Amino acid sequence: xxxxxxxxxxxxxxxxxxxxxxxxxxxxxxxxxxxxxxxxxxxxxxxxxxxxxxxxxxxxxxxxxxxxxxxxxxxxxxxxxxxxxxxxxxxxxxxxxxxxxxxxxxxxxxxxxxxxxxxxxxxxxxxxxxxxxxxxxxxxxxxxxxxxxxxxxxxxxxxxxxxxxxxxxxxxxxxxxxxxxxxxxxxxxxxxxxxxxxxxxxxxxxxxxxxxxxxxxxxxxxxxxxxxxxxxxxxxxxxxxxxxxxxxxxxxxxxxxxxxxxxxxxxxxxxxxxxxxxxxxxxxxxxxxxxxxxxxxxxxxxxxxxxxxxxxxxxxxxxxxxxxxxxxxxxxxxxxxxxxxxxxxxxxxxxxxxxxxxxxxxxxxxxxxxxxxxxxxxxxxxxxxxxxxxxxxxxxxxxxxxxxxxxxxxxxxxxxxxxxxxxxxxxxxx
Amino acid sequence: xxxxxxxxxxxxxxxxxxxxxxxxxxxxxxxxxxxxxxxxxxxxxxxxxxxxxxxxxxxxxxxxxxxxxxxxxxxxxxxxxxxxxxxxxxxxxxxxxxxxxxxxxxxxxxxxxxxxxxxxxxxxxxxxxxxxxxxxxxxxxxxxxxxxxxxxxxxxxxxxxxxxxxxxxxxxxxxxxxxxxxxxxxxxxxxxxxxxxxxxxxxxxxxxxxxxxxxxxxxxxxxxxxxxxxxxxxxxxxxxxxxxxxxxxxxxxxxxxxxxxxxxxxxxxxxxxxxxxxxxxxxxxxxxxxxxxxxxxxxxxxxxxxxxxxxxxxxxxxxxxxxxxxxxxxxxxxxxxxxxxxxxxxxxxxxxxxxxxxxxxxxxxxxxxxxxxxxxxxxxxxxxxxxxxxxxxxxxxxxxxxxx
Numbered sequence: 001x002x003x004x005x006x007x008x009x010x011x012x013x014x015x016x017x018x019x020x021x022x023x024x025x026x027x028x029x030x031x032x033x034x035x036x037x038x039x040x041x042x043x044x045x046x047x048x049x050x051x052x053x054x055x056x057x058x059x060x061x062x063x064x065x066x067x068x069x070x071x072x073x074x075x076x077x078x079x080x081x082x083x084x085x086x087x088x089x090x091x092x093x094x095x096x097x098x099x100x101x102x103x104x105x106x107x108x109x110x111x112x113x114x115x116x117x118x119x120x121x122x123x124x125x126x127x128x129x130x131x132x133x134x135x136x137x138x139x140x141x142x143x144x145x146x147x148x149x150x151x152x153x154x155x156x157x158x159x160x161x162x163x164x165x166x167x168x169x170x171x172x173x174x175x176x177x178x179x180x181x182x183x184x185x186x187x188x189x190x191x192x193x194x195x196x197x198x199x200x201x202x203x204x205x206x207x208x209x210x211x212x213x214x215x216x217x218x219x220x221x222x223x224x225x226x227x228x229x230x231x232x233x234x235x236x237x238x239x240x241x242x243x244x245x246x247x248x249x250x251x252x253x254x255x256x257x258x259x260x261x262x263x264x265x266x267x268x269x270x271x272x273x274x275x276x277x278x279x280x281x282x283x284x285x286x287x288x289x290x291x292x293x294x295x296x297x298x299x300x301x302x303x304x305x306x307x308x309x310x311x312x313x314x315x316x317x318x319x320x321x322x323x324x325x326x327x328x329x330x331x332x333x334x335x336x337x338x339x340x341x342x343x344x345x346x347x348x349x350x351x352x353x354x355x356x357x358x359x360x361x362x363x364x365x366x367x368x369x370x371x372x373x374x375x376x377x378x379x380x381x382x383x384x385x386x387x388x389x390x391x392x393x394x395x396x397x398x399x400x401x402x403x404x405x406x407x408x409x410x411x412x413x414x415x416x417x418x419x420x421x422x423x424x425x426x427x428x429x430x
Numbered sequence: 431x432x433x434x435x436x437x438x439x440x441x442x443x444x445x446x447x448x449x450x451x452x453x454x455x456x457x458x459x460x461x462x463x464x465x466x467x468x469x470x471x472x473x474x475x476x477x478x479x480x481x482x483x484x485x486x487x488x489x490x491x492x493x494x495x496x497x498x499x500x501x502x503x504x505x506x507x508x509x510x511x512x513x514x515x516x517x518x519x520x521x522x523x524x525x526x527x528x529x530x531x532x533x534x535x536x537x538x539x540x541x542x543x544x545x546x547x548x549x550x551x552x553x554x555x556x557x558x559x560x561x562x563x564x565x566x567x568x569x570x571x572x573x574x575x576x577x578x579x580x581x582x583x584x585x586x587x588x589x590x591x592x593x594x595x596x597x598x599x600x601x602x603x604x605x606x607x608x609x610x611x612x613x614x615x616x617x618x619x620x621x622x623x624x625x626x627x628x629x630x631x632x633x634x635x636x637x638x639x640x641x642x643x644x645x646x647x648x649x650x651x652x653x654x655x656x657x658x659x660x661x662x663x664x665x666x667x668x669x670x671x672x673x674x675x676x677x678x679x680x681x682x683x684x685x686x687x688x689x690x691x692x693x694x695x696x697x698x699x700x701x702x703x704x705x706x707x708x709x710x711x712x713x714x715x716x717x718x719x720x721x722x723x724x725x726x727x728x729x730x731x732x733x734x735x736x737x738x739x740x741x742x743x744x745x746x747x748x749x750x751x752x753x754x755x756x757x758x759x760x761x762x763x764x765x766x767x768x769x770x771x772x773x774x775x776x777x778x779x780x781x782x783x784x785x786x787x788x789x790x791x792x793x794x795x796x797x798x799x800x801x802x803x804x805x806x807x808x809x810x811x812x813x814x815x816x817x818x819x820x821x822x823x824x825x826x827x828x829x830x831x832x833x834x
Contacts, residue, residue, distance in 0.1 A: 031686045041684075045690075048690055048691050049691075049730060052686055056715070061808065061825035062824070127600050128599065128602065128617060128644065128645060131645075132600070132602065135577045138577070155662070160618065176685075177662070
């Protein structure tokens with residue numbers, strides 16, 4: 001009896017301990033790690049429905065398909081810009097990252113002794129060519145594919161994956177709307193522009209206390225969709241953009257845009273575009289004698305920009321999806337092996353592609369040769385949740401978007417200096 | 431020692447048993463009460479949050495009565511590869527007089543006089559993956575939207591239109607419809623219009639139409655208008671007389687949420703459009719819409735009889751729309767929902783009826799068990815007429831008879 005009473009008393013106190021703990025549980029993150037003060041309509045109205053509170057299941061048939069026999073290679077697709085676009089340098093780095101992962105996996109025995117083979121496709125973005133490429137990969141019997149960088153091509157490819165039912169890993173396109181299509185066949189292992197925008201908004205408006213920000217952006221989908229979350233965050237923080245002006249890809253003279261920035265008396269400018277054009281704009285701003293702080297999107301974190309902008313780049317602040325100088329043994333080994341294999345330093349696209357291809361390989365090894373089961377493993381939010389890659393820890397939200405840490409960079413003495421994003425500090429304090 | 435721990439005095443045993451009985455009976459009463467009162471918090475295995483009652487199995491007169499004006503289908507018969515279907519996965523289906531055309535991942539299946547015949551790339555079809563089918567009322571030609579181009583089946587011969595030999599925007603054809611002499615195709619690179627009389631092509635994309643993006647997913651026609659489900663751009667309306675466009679997009683401009691229902695297109699990622707009887711029906715992966723030309727209504731799986739927010743396709747036939755969801759087939763006429771699902775144990779099917787456009791305290795979903803069902807709950811295509819329905823699913827195609 002005494003023991004029973006002791007048990008009851010113990011249970012009672014245990015219960016008391018547990019319930020207050022539950023009450024103090026960390027608040028669930030807003031979708032996309034959105035800070036509380038920039039949740040859409042957050043100040044005015046609770047949404048009727050939030051679409052990404054739970055993962056979208058794939059309820060179709062296919063898991064019953066048996067694994068084929070007699071295969072001589074296990075094919076994995078690659079879709080990236082390799083020819084005839086401005087993104088070729090990034091595409092080649094992405095391809096190199098995949099090649100390195102495949103070669104390493106094959107040294108370890110491939111898939112049950114069968115070598116992996118990369119089926120390489122260029123995603124030249126004319127007339128929805130990416131959709132045709134996905135069909136080609138389907139016809140080639142790839143088990144999954146990695147791609148791409150360009151927003152439009154990636155979306156076109158993604159849409160075809162649902163009909164063709166091929167798992168897709170995206171490691172190079174920061175478009176936040178990819179996962180928001182709700183197609184349950186893709187995981188996104190690179191921090192998106194939503195994360196970049198929130199990090200920049202926190203840094204510009206709250207840390208630097210700037211108020212009048214002008215935006216000069218490229219007139220394409222990367223510029224339009226990329227800047228959206230920043231524009232909206234600025235408005236919600238009561239500092240709507242004083243100017244948003246575009247330029248065409250390939251432009252070299254930005255005097256009109258810069259004059260407009262000067263006309264509105266902006267106290268900072270945010271540039272959203274490729275490294276080359278961003279460097280030219282920086283040079284032209286400084287040549288005009290303007291000293292205002294300059295911020296830029298992640299693509300500005302590039303040796304090309306440092307080379308083109310030189311001293312004018314000093315003080316430039318951008319975001320970056322990973323920290324290439326992190327004290328991470330995996331990263332260091334990757335950087336060493338990559339340089340030995342290809343003779344160049346890996347960039348952000350190579351590193352993320354290496355992680356993405358390793359995830360595909362691991363998923364195939366775990367699930368076997370069945371696209372549906374590979375998809376299940378990729379999207380189960382367990383197998384690869386918290387995956388420690390060369391780019392750091394990957395944290396998926398319920399839309400399979402990587403909401404792990406993003407980094408800030410500042411050009412100091414001709415080099416990028418990395419620091420944690422204020423967004424991560426905000427979230428960790430929550 | 432272990433046994434000793436389990437031995438309690440009789441008084442304690444009685445107390446424990448009493449607590450157990452009270453707890454269990456209280457829970458049961460709560461469930462029973464909830465069933466009778468329609469408490470939506472009582473979970474349903476297939477449609478979370480929806481109350482239901484199992485009524486007499488297979489009693490179609492009761493089902494037909496409960497469905498009111500809505501057609502009810504039953505006596506399902508399904509076909510897979512073993513029955514002659516080219517492949518298990520059926521993307522689309524079209525009733526064409528006495529025959530039925532089914533687009534599968536392995537070619538075109540034609541069901542006629544109780545037999546299946548298969549047509550593939552060997553016969554001249556652009557690709558074995560056939561995503562869309564329509565039949566021209568004007569000529570009787572069959573148009574196939576495939577993964578490799580647009581194929582016309584005319585007088586026993588297959589002709590293919592691709593990016594390289596025609597004005598087609600892209601070779602992946604998600605939707606095709608015939609509107610008199612005109613053929614419209616929704617492709618991965620824009621919407622294509624082909625005038626079969628003049629042999630002229632027109633392409634509509636973000637550069638010459640109010641689309642946010644070039645890619646399109648669905649197309650339909652009616653009353654002198656063409657509607658395009660523009661993936662990422664909501665719905666595009668094209669007036670064939672004035673040659674003018676207008677677009678309908680999600681008013682809240684947010685991908686991750688819907689602020690207000692009934693305020694416009696539920697989401698800019700649209701997957702299907704279908705127009706009949708003066709109503710435009712829109713399918714998305716986030717819910718569905720009804721638009722009567724003045725008012726938008728939005729329906730979600732948690733507030734209506736819609737089985738799932740994830741809709742692959744929709745087709746309107748008269749006043750009834752058929753939504754192909756990843757959890758079964760939902761049909762609706764603006765007033766009553768009738769949905770069809772396989773049962774959890776795969777022994778038969780279920781018919782779910784909601785006598786009201788939206789769930790309320792006095793509008794509940796009733797579930798009827800029936801002996802037969804659609805072949806799979808992941809529904810991709812559908813077609814129906816006065817007497818029958820055909821449903822394309824992830825695993826087979828199913829035929830249902832209208833129960834009168």
